[in-house]
Amino acid sequence: MDFFPLILMVTALHPSSTQELSCENFDVEDYSLIEGESFQFVPYILNDSMVALETFTWFRNSSGRERTVVPSDETERIHHHGGALFLLNVTVKDSGFYTARQNITSEACENYYVNIAVLEASRADKEHFYGALDDSGRNKHLVCPDPVANICRRLGGALSWYKDDTLLPGRRSEAMWLHNLTPEDQGVYTCVCTWTHESHQYTTSGSREVTIQNSFSSNLLILAPTKNISSHEGVELRLNCSVFCGTNINPKCSARWQVGEKNGKRDGYIESRNVHTSSPSQSTVATAILTIAKVSSGDFRTNFKCIGSDDFSTTERFFTLSSRDALTPLWLAGVGVVLLCVSAVILVKVFTVDITLLLRPYLPMAVCNKDSKRYDAYVVLETPPAQQRQNEGVQYPGKPPEDANKHMLAFAEQLVSVLENACRYHLFVQHRDNLPGEAHIAQVQKSIEQSRRLILVLAPRSESSDRQIDSTPRLSTAGFDWQVPLHHVLTQPNMAVILIQVGQAGDYAHLPLTLRYLLAKNAPLKWSPETHGTATRHSRFWKNVRYLMPVRAATRPPQQEGDKGYTGKWWGVLAL
Incomplete structure (x- = not known):
């Protein structure tokens, strides 16, 4: 808690003639309300809201406005009744910091603080729910959020339950059991209190999300890139880091790029991230796109790391950029070597006989017939x-x-x-x-x-x-x-x-x-x-x-006597 603005506020609440008062400051309470609903706030330290009206003074500090006094006239949309603060049919403009000062004695006082944030109905999301029920098991105990239940108890309101904006008949207690849950039972359950004030009906609601924890398979695998990347210097380049997270993934999964040895943004680099779950396979793939506005020579000396992570593990892979201009001579050299080898094979094949006869006189006697x-x-x-x-x-x-x-x-x-x-x-x-x-x-x-x-x-x-x-x-x-x-x-x-x-x-x-x-x-x-x-x-x-x-x-060997063959016209008597 930031005490410095509270000290300034306390000082502002006390007139100069009461600077010697000793006041106790209580913690700030935060509430998020949906536009169009109503709310009654009673500081948690007060067990009874019916404290004498004259001992309380409420103030409102809105953004960009002067501090104003909250009236006690109950016909006003925002008013107080003793230690209870009423906000009826709230709008976004009602958001602000509200302070109550209770004078205990002529020398002592107590200060209570509440921060109210009013959201448009279209902008209300899971972050403003009163928690989620995602524990394992087929039976769940669902309880109405305390702020809603307390208002109903104090003002004698009536409770009702909704699932995804559909009324659940017969559900009117502060708590209920959900038995033998199936995937169809997942959703947002909202507890609604309908109460009456000055002959007008108002509503206050609080929501909880119920999820069924399916068996999931976490198996981080970097899908792309699969090899080092080549590019020309001076052009724009988009690097895609795709990570397969698994199936039925409830934990968080993400993909990101790290340029160099340190995290953090760098000039000329723009990264966008996305997580997509396909249906019906429920396979989740996280993607990070790193856009390099203009590839420089330094990028060819930099390590790029594709990182995938979830609640259980992290996987990463290094990649480097190579210049396509530098690869051209290597490619030409490789083609030249291949052509040379093919030519050599062809020459050897065609001229095997000539080459063999040419080399025979120079062969050592050891390889000849013995x-x-x-x-x-x-x-x-x-x-x-x-x-x-x-x-x-x-x-x-x-x-x-x-x-x-x-x-x-x-x-x-x-x-x-x-x-x-x-x-x-x-x-x-x-x-x-x-x-x-x-x-x-x-x-x-x-x-x-x-x-x-x-x-x-x-x-x-x-x-x-x-x-x-x-x-x-x-x-x-x-x-x-x-x-x-x-x-x-x-x-x-x-x-x-x-x-x-x-x-x-x-x-x-x-x-x-x-x-x-x-x-x-x-x-x-x-x-x-x-x-x-x-x-x-x-x-x-x-x-x-x-x-x-x-x-x-x-x-x-030398011919022996009588070992000389016939030397006449032998071809004239060819016989077989």
């Missing part, structure tokens, strides 16, 4: 259909096709020229390197076991040759030349196979089943005599073959 095998590849060439029929003594009805045989001979010459002469690989070519007098089957097995790769060369075929050549397998030594290498590939997975198709490919139906299986897994390399530059080691075809060959050529 086996003691004698040959880098075992070469099997398929006999062209025309040559095969001729070798078997079968005559064509017309002129036999000779292109297939020529193409196979041309390829065989290039094979030796590129891989053996230019690249220094050691090859074992069937029919060329067979040793006279040695058992053929043993020689094939021995040579394959001493080889690192198996090169299978398929002869060109045409539809006419496919029709003329019987694809039924023949049990002969030439067929064994196919079966032994293919069997070795299946039983020795570490031996790689290089498949080469010379010229036009057929349907491969005439080939052994094992070879067709290998063709289904790996497409053969295509060699065509019409392709320009195929006779050099740097052509695309021979680069692909070299890529599949061993990294280092085999170290061939």
